[in-house]
Amino acid sequence: MIKMSFFKPSKWKIQQKLIFKEINDLIIESIPIVAILSFFIGGVVAIQTALNLSSPFLSKSLIGFATRQSVILEFAPTFMSIIMAGKVGSYITSSIGTMRVTEQIDALEVMGINPLNYLVFPKIIALLFYPFVITVAMFIAIFGGFVAMSFAGVPGEAFISGIQMDFDPYHVSYAYIKTILFAFILATVPSYHGYYMNGGALEVGKASTLSFVWTSIIIIIVNFIITQLLLS
Amino acid sequence: MIEIKNIEKSFEGINIIKGISTTFEKGKTNLIIGQSGSGKTVLLKCLLGLHQPDSGEILYDGISNLKMNESEKTLLRRQMGMVFQGSALFDSMSVIENVMFPLIMLTKLQEDEIREKALKVIERVELTKATDKLPAEISGGMQKRVAIARAIVMNPKYLFCDEPNSGLDPKTAIVIDKLIQEITKEYNITTVINSHDMNSVIEIGEKIIFLVSGEKNWEGTNKKILKTDNQSLTNFVYSSELLKKVKKYL
Numbered sequence: 001m002i003k004m005s006f007f008k009p010s011k012w013k014i015q016q017k018l019i020f021k022e023i024n025d026l027i028i029e030s031i032p033i034v035a036i037l038s039f040f041i042g043g044v045v046a047i048q049t050a051l052n053l054s055s056p057f058l059s060k061s062l063i064g065f066a067t068r069q070s071v072i073l074e075f076a077p078t079f080m081s082i083i084m085a086g087k088v089g090s091y092i093t094s095s096i097g098t099m100r101v102t103e104q105i106d107a108l109e110v111m112g113i114n115p116l117n118y119l120v121f122p123k124i125i126a127l128l129f130y131p132f133v134i135t136v137a138m139f140i141a142i143f144g145g146f147v148a149m150s151f152a153g154v155p156g157e158a159f160i161s162g163i164q165m166d167f168d169p170y171h172v173s174y175a176y177i178k179t180i181l182f183a184f185i186l187a188t189v190p191s192y193h194g195y196y197m198n199g200g201a202l203e204v205g206k207a208s209t210l211s212f213v214w215t216s217i218i219i220i221i222v223n224f225i226i227t228q229l230l231l232s
Numbered sequence: 233m234i235e236i237k238n239i240e241k242s243f244e245g246i247n248i249i250k251g252i253s254t255t256f257e258k259g260k261t262n263l264i265i266g267q268s269g270s271g272k273t274v275l276l277k278c279l280l281g282l283h284q285p286d287s288g289e290i291l292y293d294g295i296s297n298l299k300m301n302e303s304e305k306t307l308l309r310r311q312m313g314m315v316f317q318g319s320a321l322f323d324s325m326s327v328i329e330n331v332m333f334p335l336i337m338l339t340k341l342q343e344d345e346i347r348e349k350a351l352k353v354i355e356r357v358e359l360t361k362a363t364d365k366l367p368a369e370i371s372g373g374m375q376k377r378v379a380i381a382r383a384i385v386m387n388p389k390y391l392f393c394d395e396p397n398s399g400l401d402p403k404t405a406i407v408i409d410k411l412i413q414e415i416t417k418e419y420n421i422t423t424v425i426n427s428h429d430m431n432s433v434i435e436i437g438e439k440i441i442f443l444v445s446g447e448k449n450w451e452g453t454n455k456k457i458l459k460t461d462n463q464s465l466t467n468f469v470y471s472s473e474l475l476k477k478v479k480k481y482l
Contacts, residue, residue, distance in 0.1 A: 008306075010337060014336065014337065102323075103317070103318055103320035104320050104321075106316065106320065107314065107320040109282060109309075110312060111310070111337065112309035
């Protein structure tokens with residue numbers, strides 16, 4: 001399927017239009033939910049860290065440090081990708097699945113247009129911008145942590161110095177390597193479930209659920225493998 | 233003209249099409265009829281190139297499908313128009329955008345030329361007032377007209393219709409049938425229609441093939457079909473109470 005989506009490309013002008021549409025649908029429209037979730041989860045991470053660092057001998061800056069590490073290493077790339085498997089993944093599966101059920105994919109084929117290139121390729125390209133979503137999630141989650149700690153009475157300077165403490169740029173690279181792999185999984189697994197589905201409207205719903213389950217499982221397994229390879 | 237020679241197609245060991253040979257004539261409305269599960273859709277998909285027959289040959293104006301490479305098959309597909317059972321219009325596009333779509337995707341024409349061509353066929357199917365509406369905003373009959381307009385906008389040599397009047401009321405169904413027949417004559421194309429609607433058979437069946445369990449059981453015209461002594465076909469044609477009563481007066 002992936003190989004075929006790169007074959008027999010449509011005209012560049014049309015591809016461009018489709019890619020911009022997918023960037024809007026998959027990336028831009030995901031920003032609000034990512035921002036809201038990141039803000040509150042960042043806050044929760046900071047509160048829970050603070051709860052476990054109640055000893056007066058431990059510096060308050062450790063809260064900022066732990067929040068940053070949790071957000072960059074795991075929360076933003078992995079947790080957010082699983083949420084996106086629900087939002088973006090089910091959107092991709094249901095939109096392609098509906099086209100399958102209503103014979104729109106057959107119509108493309110009959111016209112001599114490669115449906116995989118028309119439908120899947122723009123999604124793969126649009127999700128190359130997915131690291132932007134994760135960057136937004138990282139910043140907003142850390143800001144959420146900062147706001148939560150401000151309410152809890154933790155000095156802002158301590159939290160900020162914690163964020164800057166022992167910063168290792170390799171951790172950010174690791175996060176982005178994961179993100180790019182997850183973006184590819186988010187574009188292809190739901191597309192596969194939508195494109196190769198059979199049946200009617202009920203099966204579109206089933207395919208969306210199945211696509212979410214498989215995308216999440218694959219993300220978690222790939223996360224484990226990548227973490228083993230890059231961090232262990 | 234499309235000629236099929238002894239084609240067979242099976243799925244998972246079950247023979248769906250069993251050695252059918254026939255010709256679909258140019259400028260005529262050719263109908264494939266038969267009960268559900270008789271192999272009509274598989275045969276149509278073989279003609280469209282969506283299924284590859286296991287054996288046999290399909291000749292499109294004398295050119296065999298077996299001798300075509302991939303690019304020739306793509307070119308052939310661009311000479312085909314298809315009206316799907318459910319219209320298969322793109323939901324997010326307006327009527328005119330749906331009609332313009334094949335021209336935008338497959339030709340190098342300028343946008344104003346494309347628009348002009350699309351408007352011409354929209355006018356032909358009498359949908360000028362619905363040009364900017366979305367498929368969800370128009371009736372089933374109008375959706376079928378858009379599907380016909382989209383199918384003919386590339387000036388195809390072959391037009392395929394899969395049960396074009398399913399889900400339509402009898403009056404609209406006749407209008408759609410007549411429209412397909414008129415377009416077939418006007419554009420001088422080879423039209424193949426998959427149908428089990430007896431009104432269509434009687435109205436526009438200039439050439440009819442009747443399938444039973446994947447085999448060609450009968451071949452003829454709408455004039456001959458009502459007087460046939462073929463038992464399977466008679467059972468099929470006169471399956472409704474109304475037609476049984478009509479038969480008494482024939």
